[in-house]
Amino acid sequence: MKVLIVDDIGYSCHYYARLVEKIGFAAITASSGYEAIKLLQTDNEIHVVLTDLIMSGMDGVDLFQQAQQLERYSDSGAVAHPQFILMTAVRPVKNPQDKNFQRIKLANELGFSKIMFKPLDQNELKQELNDMSLNVIHSTEGETVLDLYSPTQKVRQSVREIVEADNKEAASEFLKILLEEIANLKKYLKTS
Template identity: 30%
Template sequence: MKILIVDEIGFIRQSLNQKLSYHGFGTLTAESGEEALAILNSDFSIDTVITSLFLPSMNAIDLYKEASKIERFDDEGVSPPLHFYLTVTREHGTSSPKMKGLTREALALGFRDLFVKPIDTEMLVSKLMNSMPDSEVEKHQSKIDELELTSNSSTNDKKTKNRIDGLVVVQNSLHALKKEMCHSIDVLLDEVAKSVSE
């Protein structure tokens, strides 16, 4: 599954991008409806759009309608479905009749679900996974397992490097201590030799 995240607020885009990437999803981001449409026109591997209700110069409903006009075909000439999810702030989702009307219209048009910001990532991931065919779920799980192995390997490599660095520090300290002790013994022997000769 490849997801396009559309939100005009940078930290929301980046936060959702990081969280979904962590869960093994391919992600792209856009800050406006125009940018989202340009991406959808050029990347037909995107099958899911998570968009804020309000965007600069157009809303999510306009984006949905414009995206529906794009002729999208994958490498095999098949037109893949494009699934939309709506995100709203608590105020947008629950305040005025106009806002309620827009969210109802979006869901009636074909948006698959509505999420209130801040988004519950676990719930979102669960909904995304449930929307995937079984074959895709298996591929996705394999990707997650691979990411975890890479992460664990990277963590283990870091731990090993830290241990080696620690051992090098200890070894250098022991070497310096040995030199210091040898010097002290030499000085002591010189003093003993002087006192004997006197």
């Protein structure tokens, strides 16, 4: 699995690239969101983007939004969007007027796989990347990549929201849908 590290501070970019390599994954770097977009357009082997929040020109959230608009293809067809981890040294206060708080909140809503605070905990990053690598599955027919991590995170987020809202009707309906999809997967596995 290849990880793209994006940070406009050179030594930080270098440090996190070495850390990712030490954990056991390939790493490439970009010093801006614009450079990252160019790499994402040309390198279909990038499965994870580890990006800083605050960067000049295009911040990490803007990068995520632009990356979601990219259409990436290999010889075998469409390539899945990479998973994103947002990193930041800013510890925003829970103030609705605080710009950084708003950007981190937006990142969470948009579907970043993880938000981590600098300095990154090496063990937490290792666990996160290992989990992500398990969810990047290459089909036997070619280079098609399925991203199972993002949908799993969305399911977990939905469950948290239902529980926090204490909505038993929504919980029952959500469980019904999940059980139907589990039954579909079981049927598929029996026929293959």
